[in-house]
Amino acid sequence: ETGVTQSPTHLIKTRGQQVTLRCSSQSGHNTVSWYQQALGQGPQFIFQYYREEENGRGNFPPRFSGLQFPNYSSELNVNALELDDSALYLCASSLGAGNTGELFFGEGSRLTVL
Amino acid sequence: QKEVEQDPGPLSVPEGAIVSLNCTYSNSAFQYFMWYRQYSRKGPELLMYTYSSGNKEDGRFTAQVDKSSKYISLFIRDSQPSDSATYLCAMEYNQGGKLIFGQGTELSVKP
Numbered sequence: 001e002t003g004v005t006q007s008p009t010h011l012i013k014t015r016g017q018q019v020t021l022r023c024s025s026q027s028g029h030n031t032v033s034w035y036q037q038a039l040g041q042g043p044q045f046i047f048q049y050y051r052e053e054e055n056g057r058g059n060f061p062p063r064f065s066g067l068q069f070p071n072y073s074s075e076l077n078v079n080a081l082e083l084d085d086s087a088l089y090l091c092a093s094s095l096g097a098g099n100t101g102e103l104f105f106g107e108g109s110r111l112t113v114l
Numbered sequence: 115q116k117e118v119e120q121d122p123g124p125l126s127v128p129e130g131a132i133v134s135l136n137c138t139y140s141n142s143a144f145q146y147f148m149w150y151r152q153y154s155r156k157g158p159e160l161l162m163y164t165y166s167s168g169n170k171e172d173g174r175f176t177a178q179v180d181k182s183s184k185y186i187s188l189f190i191r192d193s194q195p196s197d198s199a200t201y202l203c204a205m206e207y208n209q210g211g212k213l214i215f216g217q218g219t220e221l222s223v224k225p
Binding site: 043105 | 202210
């Protein structure tokens with residue numbers, strides 16, 4: 001059974017650029033949630049995808065968008081990058097949108113915006 | 115005011131000590147409570163999950179939830195250097211997988 005994998009692990013962008021982060025969910029999991037974790041802070045919920053549809057969104061602007069594919073992998077896209085977007089972006093998968101606590105996190109993609 | 119408050123520490127204890135980690139929250143609608151452990155440069159991993167008020171024990175770890183006081187705790191007995199990590203409390207209203215996390219407490223267990 002493979003765990004949650006994320007790519008890239010690290011990347012550096014400049015302000016105004018766009019970035020795409022990728023996540024492969026754990027085998028058999030159909031729900032993917034994305035979180036942003038700033039340095040020294042807890043993760044903040046960005047949005048969740050369940051069976052290719054957005055299933056809830058946190059307090060993030062529209063320039064944060066996502067996709068989920070038929071194989072349940074997912075992408076997070078951020079447009080018009082700002083310095084404050086520098087953070088660890090975590091993907092978590094679960095089996096069904098109703099399995100609280102049973103979130104399996106990847107190791108994250110660390111984004112630095114200069 | 116944040117919905118979930120957690121003392122960021124850092125907290126340093128000697129090996130074998132009992133560790134107490136705490137979170138308070140403001141929204142009485144929270145029903146599900148979790149503790150995650152996050153090692154440096156890794157993703158969080160689930161340690162404990164409890165529903166509503168009460169205690170739950172798993173090996174050296176005990177989670178307590180007091181909904182009347184809006185207060186949750188994690189106790190670690192016989193702490194080990196391998197317990198050194200950041201501990202995150204998390205909670206949510208329903209089983210939707212949209213968690214609200216605390217800031218995290220950085221714990222260091224010294225040999």
